[in-house]
Amino acid sequence: MSAAPDATDAFTAMRGELIGLAYRMTGSLAQAEDIAQETFLRWNAADHAQVEVPRAFLLKIAARLSLDHLKSARSRREAYVGPWLPEPLVEDLEPPQQAALSRAQDISVAFLLTLQRLSPAERAVFILHDLFETPFAEIATLLNRSEPACRKLASRARALLGEGSPRHAVDEDEAKRIARAFFAASRDGDEAALRTLLAQDVVLRTDGGGIRPAALNPVLGAEKVGRFFAGLARKAAGRPPLLHLGRINGLPGYVTLEADGLPQTTALDIHDGRIIAIHVMRNPEKLAALRGRFGGPAPR
Numbered sequence: 436m437s438a439a440p441d442a443t444d445a446f447t448a449m450r451g452e453l454i455g456l457a458y459r460m461t462g463s464l465a466q467a468e469d470i471a472q473e474t475f476l477r478w479n480a481a482d483h484a485q486v487e488v489p490r491a492f493l494l495k496i497a498a499r500l501s502l503d504h505l506k507s508a509r510s511r512r513e514a515y516v517g518p519w520l521p522e523p524l525v526e527d528l529e530p531p532q533q534a535a536l537s538r539a540q541d542i543s544v545a546f547l548l549t550l551q552r553l554s555p556a557e558r559a560v561f562i563l564h565d566l567f568e569t570p571f572a573e574i575a576t577l578l579n580r581s582e583p584a585c586r587k588l589a590s591r592a593r594a595l596l597g598e599g600s601p602r603h604a605v606d607e608d609e610a611k612r613i614a615r616a617f618f619a620a621s622r623d624g625d626e627a628a629l630r631t632l633l634a635q636d637v638v639l640r641t642d643g644g645g646i647r648p649a650a651l652n653p654v655l656g657a658e659k660v661g662r663f664f665a666g667l668a669r670k671a672a673g674r675p676p677l678l679h680l681g682r683i684n685g686l687p688g689y690v691t692l693e694a695d696g697l698p699q700t701t702a703l704d705i706h707d708g709r710i711i712a713i714h715v716m717r718n719p720e721k722l723a724a725l726r727g728r729f730g731g732p733a734p735r
Contacts, residue, residue: 445489446475452490452567453497455542459562460501460555462521462547465723470500494569495577498559505555516645518653520714521547522721523700525690526682543685544702544714546596553592560585561592605705610687611680613705618677618689624668626661633657634709644718647695660713675699678729686714690725693717698725 453474457467474496478489486492524542550558556578563569563577564585571589575582605613613632620628639660643649654663672694679690688702697719704712716722 442478442483442489446478446493449490449493450475453493456494456497456562456567457501458521458524459542459547459550459566460498460558461504462519462551463721464522464524465721466504470497470504473500491569491573494563494567495573498563498577502555502559505558516643517649517651518640518642519551520544520640520642520716520718520721521684523702523716523725524684525679525688525700525725526685541685543704544683545704545712547684549596552595556580557588557592557595560588561596564589565593605687609708610682610705613708613710614680614687614689614703617703617710618680618691618701621664622668622674624665626665629661629664630657632710633660634706634711637709637711637713639663639713639715641715642718642721644720646719647697647717649715649717683714688714690729692729698722698729700725 450471453471454464454467457470458464461467461470474493477496478493481492483489521544550562553561559578560574563574564571571582571585574585578585580588616628617632619625620632635657636655637657637660639650639654641649641654650663654660675691675693677689678692678698680688682688683690683700683702686702686704688700691699691701693699697717700716700722702714702716703710704714719726
């Protein structure tokens with residue numbers, strides 16, 4: 436049975452929001468797209484005459500599926516090799532519905548990492564209420580909790596998120612200038628140039644997922660981060676070409692093609708003209724969309 440045209444239109448209009456909700460819940464764009472597709476199948480099978488507010492109904496389905504995914508993914512996350520980073524969203528390359536999700540609410544790496552500190556219930560309440568304006572009464576039904584309990588979860592989530600790193604706005608010209616300068620300095624292993632770009636308390640996180648080489652722990656401080664990139668440059672067989680310069684999860688960044696033939700993303704959190712955090716994605720399982728665009732072998 437196929438959905439009626441108006442029902443299909445209702446889902447299509449919501450698809451970007453559903454992907455945005457699931458992406459913030461799971462940190463995986465591929466999983467978010469799967470959740471949106473499963474949401475459509477369940478919406479297709481529903482009795483639409485009994486649905487008063489399609490948007491609320493669709494958000495509830497996507498949130499419930501996201502919570503189910505988080506339960507099944509918990510053990511895998513605990514066994515994850517090295518730092519975990521969300522799947523990168525290279526905004527300039529995304530189709531319109533995914534670009535819409537990046538404009539809808541904050542999807543910076545720092546924000547998504549802070550979301551990971553929340554319990555699944557806290558995350559669901561905060562995202563549904565504060566980001567997608569779902570009433571607490573509807574969230575209570577979804578989570579099988581009382582409305583006051585959901586308000587308490589939201590309050591606790593806001594307190595935890597308030598302790599995280601804020602997103603720092605950087606204009607486009609400065610973003611491109613610093614991203615290009617960092618790309619050149621890190622590629623060349625120029626420690627002096629790197630020191631002019633890095634904040635003293637900069638942190639570097641590299642996510643290889645245990646598949647590609649990456650630092651197993653965050654690298655802290657300008658001196659250590661500078662030496663890290665200088666060491667990589669000395670060992671490199673060649674200089675990685677720059678494939679794309681643009682925003683990655685709202686942050687200045689770029690995509691390179693590495694010596695192993697796979698892409699890599701680098702996102703830079705910049706404050707007062709200095710880089711305070713560097714997020715490097717090397718895990719090929721989280722770069723499938725970029726492999727499709729730029730090429731590279733599938734992960735083993």
